[in-house]
Amino acid sequence: VDDGTLLVLACAAAGVTWLLFAAAIAWGRLRMAARRRAAREPVVHTGWPTEGAQPRSPAHGDEPRALLERGLRSSERDVRVAAITALGRLGARHEWAVDGLIEALATEADTPARVAAELDRLAPRPGARLAPLLGHPSDVVRFYAVRLLAGYPEPARHELLALTRDRSPNVRAAALEGLRPVGSPSALRAALACLEDTHPSVRAQAIRTASALGGDAATPFVARLLDDDSWWVRETAREALATSRDHAGTTVELALRSGIERARLATRQWSAPPGPDIDAGLTGAVP
Amino acid sequence: MSFEGVLRASVLACGVYLAVLYTSYIWLLAVSFVETRRRRRERAVDDLDVLTDSRFAPGVSIIVPAFNESVGLPGAVRSLLSLDYPEFEVIVVNDGSTDDTLERLVDDLDLVPADTTSREVVSTVPVRGYYRSASDRRLLVIDKVNAGKADALNAGLNHSRYRYVCGVDADMVFARGALSRAMREIAREPGLVVGLTSYFENARDPAASLADGVHFSGPETRPLFAFQTFDYLRAFFANRTSWARMNFMLCAAGPFQLWRRDLVEELGGWERSFTCEDLEFTFRAHRVLRERRRDYRIACLPDCVGVTEGPDSVRKLVAQRERWQRVVLETCWANRRMWFNPRYGTVGMLGVPFFIISEILAPILEVLAIATLAAGGVTGRIDWTDFALLTLFVAFANSALTAGALLMQDREARAYRASGIARLLALMPFELFLYRPIMGWARLKGTWRFLRGDRAWHKFERNVRTEAAA
Numbered sequence: 001v002d003d004g005t006l007l008v009l010a011c012a013a014a015g016v017t018w019l020l021f022a023a024a025i026a027w028g029r030l031r032m033a034a035r036r037r038a039a040r041e042p043v044v045h046t047g048w049p050t051e052g053a054q055p056r057s058p059a060h061g062d063e064p065r066a067l068l069e070r071g072l073r074s075s076e077r078d079v080r081v082a083a084i085t086a087l088g089r090l091g092a093r094h095e096w097a098v099d100g101l102i103e104a105l106a107t108e109a110d111t112p113a114r115v116a117a118e119l120d121r122l123a124p125r126p127g128a129r130l131a132p133l134l135g136h137p138s139d140v141v142r143f144y145a146v147r148l149l150a151g152y153p154e155p156a157r158h159e160l161l162a163l164t165r166d167r168s169p170n171v172r173a174a175a176l177e178g179l180r181p182v183g184s185p186s187a188l189r190a191a192l193a194c195l196e197d198t199h200p201s202v203r204a205q206a207i208r209t210a211s212a213l214g215g216d217a218a219t220p221f222v223a224r225l226l227d228d229d230s231w232w233v234r235e236t237a238r239e240a241l242a243t244s245r246d247h248a249g250t251t252v253e254l255a256l257r258s259g260i261e262r263a264r265l266a267t268r269q270w271s272a273p274p275g276p277d278i279d280a281g282l283t284g285a286v287p
Numbered sequence: 288m289s290f291e292g293v294l295r296a297s298v299l300a301c302g303v304y305l306a307v308l309y310t311s312y313i314w315l316l317a318v319s320f321v322e323t324r325r326r327r328r329e330r331a332v333d334d335l336d337v338l339t340d341s342r343f344a345p346g347v348s349i350i351v352p353a354f355n356e357s358v359g360l361p362g363a364v365r366s367l368l369s370l371d372y373p374e375f376e377v378i379v380v381n382d383g384s385t386d387d388t389l390e391r392l393v394d395d396l397d398l399v400p401a402d403t404t405s406r407e408v409v410s411t412v413p414v415r416g417y418y419r420s421a422s423d424r425r426l427l428v429i430d431k432v433n434a435g436k437a438d439a440l441n442a443g444l445n446h447s448r449y450r451y452v453c454g455v456d457a458d459m460v461f462a463r464g465a466l467s468r469a470m471r472e473i474a475r476e477p478g479l480v481v482g483l484t485s486y487f488e489n490a491r492d493p494a495a496s497l498a499d500g501v502h503f504s505g506p507e508t509r510p511l512f513a514f515q516t517f518d519y520l521r522a523f524f525a526n527r528t529s530w531a532r533m534n535f536m537l538c539a540a541g542p543f544q545l546w547r548r549d550l551v552e553e554l555g556g557w558e559r560s561f562t563c564e565d566l567e568f569t570f571r572a573h574r575v576l577r578e579r580r581r582d583y584r585i586a587c588l589p590d591c592v593g594v595t596e597g598p599d600s601v602r603k604l605v606a607q608r609e610r611w612q613r614v615v616l617e618t619c620w621a622n623r624r625m626w627f628n629p630r631y632g633t634v635g636m637l638g639v640p641f642f643i644i645s646e647i648l649a650p651i652l653e654v655l656a657i658a659t660l661a662a663g664g665v666t667g668r669i670d671w672t673d674f675a676l677l678t679l680f681v682a683f684a685n686s687a688l689t690a691g692a693l694l695m696q697d698r699e700a701r702a703y704r705a706s707g708i709a710r711l712l713a714l715m716p717f718e719l720f721l722y723r724p725i726m727g728w729a730r731l732k733g734t735w736r737f738l739r740g741d742r743a744w745h746k747f748e749r750n751v752r753t754e755a756a757a
Contacts, residue, residue: 018715
């Protein structure tokens with residue numbers, strides 16, 4: 001084969017490849033258009049037996065559950081992820097799917113944030129069922145359980161208070177965040193105690209919680225952290241002090257307008273003078 | 288050696304170069320097809336919108352360095368503030384603009400002087416003042432003395448509060464789902480993915496091309512823009528996607544580079560002494576992480592995150608591309624210890640060598656090919672039929688690679704109109720004759736300026752501004 005023939009063959013190969021890719025684009029477009037058309041047409045006369053469209057009998061109820069539980073234990077990540085996605089969708093209708101997701105979080109079947117997001121979407125249904133996870137040996141699981149419970153902390157109020165002394169700084173910080181809507185003197189006491197924590201993120205979170213719960217009464221304690229070693233803590237303290245008054249106004253307004261429980265609790269702390277419990281909290285927590 | 292021998296050696300060198308280059312491109316395209324298919328399968332089983340819509344979404348600090356961007360910047364910032372993502376802040380850094388960039392921002396975005404402090408994790412030139420939007424607390428504007436894009440990014444880094452930082456260009460208009468799409472990848476593997484970039488479109492007027500923040504009205508089918516679109520398609524779909532698959536994604540592109548903040552701080556921020564910061568930072572991240580034996584991944588996503596402004600004249604295009612060539616040379620030279628070094632894994636053995644072949648050697652081989660052609664033509668040693676066939680082969684081979692990239696893009700997004708795709712396909716074979724000579728000239732110019740030690744940005748006038756001035 002001479003050079004000229006080789007070049008002709010190479011040209012033909014390159015040209016045909018170009019045309020094939022162009023044809024593949026056109027084919028993909030045609031398939032998409034066909035699918036869109038099909039989606040717009042009403043489903044009639046499919047030829048499928050009508051019983052296929054009937055709801056499954058209770059006898060079949062456990063089948064999807066068992067399948068998805070097996071999926072959660074699969075060695076293939078795609079299968080585990082698909083199982084979590086399916087449980088998230090079914091969670092709106094089936095309690096067992098919520099339990100399955102809690103189990104997935106406890107066993108760390110996939111990225112915990114992924115499972116936690118599914119559970120969060122189903123709030124408040126997981127509710128108290130999340131509380132056992134607060135004692136889980138894994139820091140990661142405890143952290144996500146605390147953050148999930150932050151949306152509705154009443155079921156686990158005492159555990160949240162205890163977790164402000166957890167060994168993991170992430171869990172301590174998350175517990176402080178979770179205590180913010182609780183609005184009790186004990187929550188304020190815990191927040192003030194955490195202003196002395198060794199970890200900056202915990203101190204920063206404690207500032208936010210103490211300011212939210214203690215208002216002006218927490219100011220002297222927060223002000224001490226303006227000289228903290230960590231920029232994050234100093235900045236959080238500065239912002240908390242600068243905006244505390246504005247924030248109080250907004251919270252009061254929000255509560256009056258919507259009557260949200262969380263805002264109502266916070267407002268009580270803002271508008272009432274500190275009572276004996278809060279005083280005790282303020283004086284007792286910080287030496 | 289005789290003249291005949293020199294000529295033969297030159298032809299052989301060019302032939303070997305072409306063979307190596309096209310073999311690499313075909314291999315990369317094949318890997319990209321596998322990777323995009325894998326991604327489609329992943330998307331089918333996972334509903335990551337759940338995560339990016341939730342309060343478990345990791346926060347992102349978006350840093351927008353701006354120098355003389357008064358025309359497009361308010362629009363770009365507005366598009367950022369409308370991003371469909373639960374937790375983010377926008378930090379605009381006015382890098383000592385000499386036009387009315389700051390005044391326009393103050394007027395258009397309701398800015399008021401603010402009181403804030405810097406973490407000072409990276410040293411920068413002095414900051415003159417801070418402004419915060421009265422209507423949107425997520426927006427912080429830093430006004431500082433001019434010191435280049437890298438320094439502006441570092442100033443933004445010093446004020447960023449979230450776990451991830453995203454450096455973007457001020458001339459870009461963002462799709463509403465840009466951050467959600469990008470953060471999905473991080474949500475999937477938060478411990479492993481330390482950085483990423485994502486595909487973006489190219490248009491003369493980004494604001495008009497993405498007017499509703501969702502639907503791209505392109506592609507631009509005027510030849511100069513179409514050819515630039517080909518460059519972007521190949522760069523993202525044929526190259527970066529496969530680089531990322533083999534973990535040597537060597538350029539998190541400046542218009543959209545997302546990094547984990549602790550890594551940026553660990554590496555000392557963006558380097559000021561280079562012409563451009565994005566390529567150098569990505570190289571450095573690979574180098575340091577490989578030297579410290581860490582598990583990591585730098586990803587490239589096929590999702591379109593926005594539209595950037597492409598040069599609308601040959602002069603502007605040459606200015607932009609010669610700068611890119613300089614950056615490639617500066618970065619490759621600064622990291623020469625990585626060349627063919629097995630210590631750096633796929634980066635040293637595949638990524639950097641590919642850069643050397645496709646970017647550094649290209650202008651040298653182009654000059655050699657032209658000189659050989661001229662010498663052969665003058666001495667009557669060229670078979671013009673073979674030459675025409677070879678040229679046709681290169682034109683079709685380039686078209687095939689570009690069409691492959693376009694196929695992947697179309698499967699991912701279906702963003703282009705059918706008529707636009709047809710025009711792009713028809714223009715592909717002409718790229719070699721109309722666009723490549725301009726690129727060749729820009730690369731030569733860039734190489735020359737690199738050898739002279741030129742580090743200037745040579746910023747070109749924005750398209751819309753040129754029109755307004757006219």
